[in-house]
Amino acid sequence: xxxxxxxxxxxxxxxxxxxxxxxxxxxxxxxxxxxxxxxxxxxxxxxxxxxxxxxxxxxxxxxxxxxxxxxxxxxxxxxxxxxxxxxxxxxxxxxxxxxxxxxxxxxxxxxxxxxxxxxxxxxxxxxxxxxxxxxxxxxxxxxxxxxxxxxxxxxxxxxxxxxxxxxxxxxxxxxxxxxxxxxxxxxxxxxxxxxxxxxxxxxxxxxxxxxxxxxxxxxxxxxxxxxxxxxxxxxxxxxxxxxxxxxxxxxxxxxxxxxxxxxxxxxxxxxxxxxxxxxxxxxxxxxxxxxxxxxxxxxxxxxxxxxxxxxxxxxxxxxxxxxxxxxxxxxxxxxxxxxxxxxxxxxxxxxxxxxxxxxxxxxxxxxxxxxxxxxxxxxxxxxxxxxxxxxxxxxxxxxxxxxxxxxxxxxxxxxxxxxxxxxxxxxxxxxxxxxxxxxxxxxxxxxxxxxxxxxxxxxxxxxxxxxxxxxxxxxxxxxxxxxxxxxxxxxxxxxxxxxxxxxxxxxxxxxxxxxxxxxxxxxxxxxxxxxxxxxxxxxxxxxxxxxxxxxxxxxxxxxxxxxxxxxxxxxxxxxxxxxxxxxxxxxxxxxxxxxxxxxxxxxxxxxxxxxxxx
Amino acid sequence: xxxxxxxxxxxxxxxxxxxxxxxxxxxxxxxxxxxxxxxxxxxxxxxxxxxxxxxxxxxxxxxxxxxxxxxxxxxxxxxxxxxxxxxxxxxxxxxxxxxxxxxxxxxxxxxxxxxxxxxxxxxxxxxxxxxxxxxxxxxxxxxxxxxxxxxxxxxxxxxxxxxxxxxxxxxxxxxxxxxxxxxxxxxxxxxxx
Numbered sequence: 008x009x010x011x012x013x014x015x016x017x018x019x020x021x022x023x024x025x026x027x028x029x030x031x032x033x034x035x036x037x038x039x040x041x042x043x044x045x046x047x048x049x050x051x052x053x054x055x056x057x058x059x060x061x062x063x064x065x066x067x068x069x070x071x072x073x074x075x076x077x078x079x080x081x082x083x084x085x086x087x088x089x090x091x092x093x094x095x096x097x098x099x100x101x102x103x104x105x106x107x108x109x110x111x112x113x114x115x116x117x118x119x120x121x122x123x124x125x126x127x128x129x130x131x132x133x134x135x136x137x138x139x140x141x142x143x144x145x146x147x148x149x150x151x152x153x154x155x156x157x158x159x160x161x162x163x164x165x166x167x168x169x170x171x172x173x174x175x176x177x178x179x180x181x182x183x184x185x186x187x188x189x190x191x192x193x194x195x196x197x198x199x200x201x202x203x204x205x206x207x208x209x210x211x212x213x214x215x216x217x218x219x220x221x222x223x224x225x226x227x228x229x230x231x232x233x234x235x236x237x238x239x240x241x242x243x244x245x246x247x248x249x250x251x252x253x254x255x256x257x258x259x260x261x262x263x264x265x266x267x268x269x270x271x272x273x274x275x276x277x278x279x280x281x282x283x284x285x286x287x288x289x290x291x292x293x294x295x296x297x298x299x300x301x302x303x304x305x306x307x308x309x310x311x312x313x314x315x316x317x318x319x320x321x322x323x324x325x326x327x328x329x330x331x332x333x334x335x336x337x338x339x340x341x342x343x344x345x346x347x348x349x350x351x352x353x354x355x356x357x358x359x360x361x362x363x364x365x366x367x368x369x370x371x372x373x374x375x376x377x378x379x380x381x382x383x384x385x386x387x388x389x390x391x392x393x394x395x396x397x398x399x400x401x402x403x404x405x406x407x408x409x410x411x412x413x414x415x416x417x418x419x420x421x422x423x424x425x426x427x428x429x430x431x432x433x434x435x436x437x438x439x440x441x442x443x444x445x446x447x448x449x450x451x452x453x454x455x456x457x458x459x460x461x462x463x464x465x466x467x468x469x470x471x472x473x474x475x476x477x478x479x480x481x482x483x484x485x486x487x488x489x490x491x492x493x494x495x496x497x498x499x500x501x502x503x504x505x506x507x508x509x510x511x512x513x514x515x516x517x518x519x520x521x522x523x524x525x526x527x528x529x530x531x532x533x534x535x536x537x538x539x540x541x542x543x544x545x546x547x548x549x550x551x552x553x554x555x556x557x558x559x560x561x562x563x564x565x566x567x568x569x570x571x572x573x574x575x576x577x578x579x580x581x582x583x584x585x586x587x588x589x590x591x592x593x594x595x596x597x598x599x600x601x602x603x604x605x606x607x608x609x610x611x612x613x614x615x616x617x618x619x620x621x
Numbered sequence: 622x623x624x625x626x627x628x629x630x631x632x633x634x635x636x637x638x639x640x641x642x643x644x645x646x647x648x649x650x651x652x653x654x655x656x657x658x659x660x661x662x663x664x665x666x667x668x669x670x671x672x673x674x675x676x677x678x679x680x681x682x683x684x685x686x687x688x689x690x691x692x693x694x695x696x697x698x699x700x701x702x703x704x705x706x707x708x709x710x711x712x713x714x715x716x717x718x719x720x721x722x723x724x725x726x727x728x729x730x731x732x733x734x735x736x737x738x739x740x741x742x743x744x745x746x747x748x749x750x751x752x753x754x755x756x757x758x759x760x761x762x763x764x765x766x767x768x769x770x771x772x773x774x775x776x777x778x779x780x781x782x783x784x785x786x787x788x789x790x791x792x793x794x795x796x797x798x799x800x801x802x803x804x805x806x807x808x809x810x811x812x813x814x
Contacts, residue, residue: 350775350776351775351776351779352772352773352774352775352778353769353770353771353772353773353774353779354776354779355769355779355783356776356779356780356783357696357698359776360696569699572699572700572703575700575703576702576703579703579706579707583770585710586706586709586710587767587770589709589710589713589714590709590710590713590763590766590767591763591764591767592713592717593713593714593716593717593759593763594713594759594760594763594764594767596717596720596721597716597717597720597756597759597760597763598760600720600721600724600756601753601756601757601760604724604728604753607728608729
């Protein structure tokens, strides 16, 4: 009886569950937008479209209070799924759930007054700090770095009331499709950065596109400013009120605007942010510089760094999303790209198991000491009034050979962290430079800024004095030059610390052709007792001149490298010629010996055969 | 078949041949002949020294060559590689000298086959056989790895050259050991050739 009741109850539950499933509404199909799925034409679709403001209304040239156009409304209204696009690498910088991928270039938060240069990232890259760790809000992050991004910043979930008010004033720095896809000569990313610096997030794409002239500054507006009612601010602020003036000539008779949109971004657009330039070539004639071999052959960035609607641009490293678009993928024998397959004649295959392609082919050839470079994102190259000095912070170095995740030797870029922090639980929690600035001002320790944009001219005494002020609140430290500096018994002490280790990220470009590769001049490019790849020196960077005199051995970064073996191997190279001569000589004599007796054997065999036949 | 298992197989085969030879000697109760009369002083010592040095060089090259594979370290690298390469020139020189010393004595003669198959066979024919095998394998062993040091072959070619070097070297070591064994046995038998 009990069993029957149990079965009946089970049957009842099953029926209920099934009915429940049946009553659930069917999943809503995702509405595909007009431009999200190409019909297959290789032609360039015309982008003659109405400009739409943040409210979704169409902008007309004669509007009395013209609003800035919204990229998400203009591009995403009916044509493109901007929400799908916004999950891509270029826009998900603040999305902690986005995959980190291998170490990449960090955002470098530089504050010259406090001798700070700290690598930040929302991605979980060891050696970087999350902006929250330096008490940097997402808004502050957007103001600092947003001008060198393609947007993707908006009010965070847990923003304070004050921050939320400021977001209301400035608007979101929404995904800006035009950064990459607008090929118009009127598009100016430097103007975009200029607008972001003024906190004109909502207006930045309009100003950068050249379609509208934007005046005023959201930074100057009060928290109560409403961009829909711009005249509601007090008279004294009126000159700073944000206004947009569109050029009627840019509008077609239909009231629409013709955008010069390209599906494949031109490399020059990528280079606005992704330029890496050697400091030695800063200010030099451009023809003296180098270029990636792919670019020189007319292969643009996006031909390898491809992506779908999700804009998860292929990063191109082994173990990434697609191995087909790595060095090996494109250059494999019989590859679909038609890329030349390297023969690597005379190179023992063990090299390919122990080194990445980039070790020999990317970045500058290693020299006795590392070189310095500047970068579009970190140095604001291409922006207005940029400091062109080679010494402008942050100081970045390359090539530094280190093992990657696969254990292969690869060239890297490097930055030495320099920051102040509180010592808590054995670690240093970075301090926001503003806190340090207040301490410096309180103790009247402010040092004059240098004209070249480099470090302050300070010494250990200055660090000691600043730490003394900071220690009044809590034990503090200054990380720089690969050392952690703290006061011990009132005296400055420098010690090793994991947090003082430099942050490295791989060099991928510029790629050098075979004739300029490491090893093109022979094995001794690497197998000599002074080969830079193993025995070179890595410059140490610090505001303290005494620490800048120190260098680290390159092999310090090459984990598990048997330095003694490399030295012995390099030393044995001088006997290689002798080895070849003896080996070939021995092989020749043995061959002659074999032939001599083989001839006699054949002769004897022939004679024997002849005898039998007779 | 991995290279490590090939090394083990060759080692087992060499030991099996030696064991079979010993068993045959016991079965046929072949007593050792009186040792040949002493050669002229310096010539005898020179021959003995060359044979000993040649065998030592072969053993050193073989041990340094096979130990990474047998110890599961895979490709030869590090100090094992340096030692192996350091042993290569002495081995090459001694291989030539040993070959020159023995080539004439190891000519096959009409009676070799008969001596081999007849009851109470002698070791000399087998010594000759393994000698010529070893000499023949020494050439590709040397040439393959030397060719890899010149910019002549692509990655696949390089891999093939290394494979040739490893397998020819393996069989060279095996035949070299058997040559040494049968040379010793032939000497004990009082072989005249």
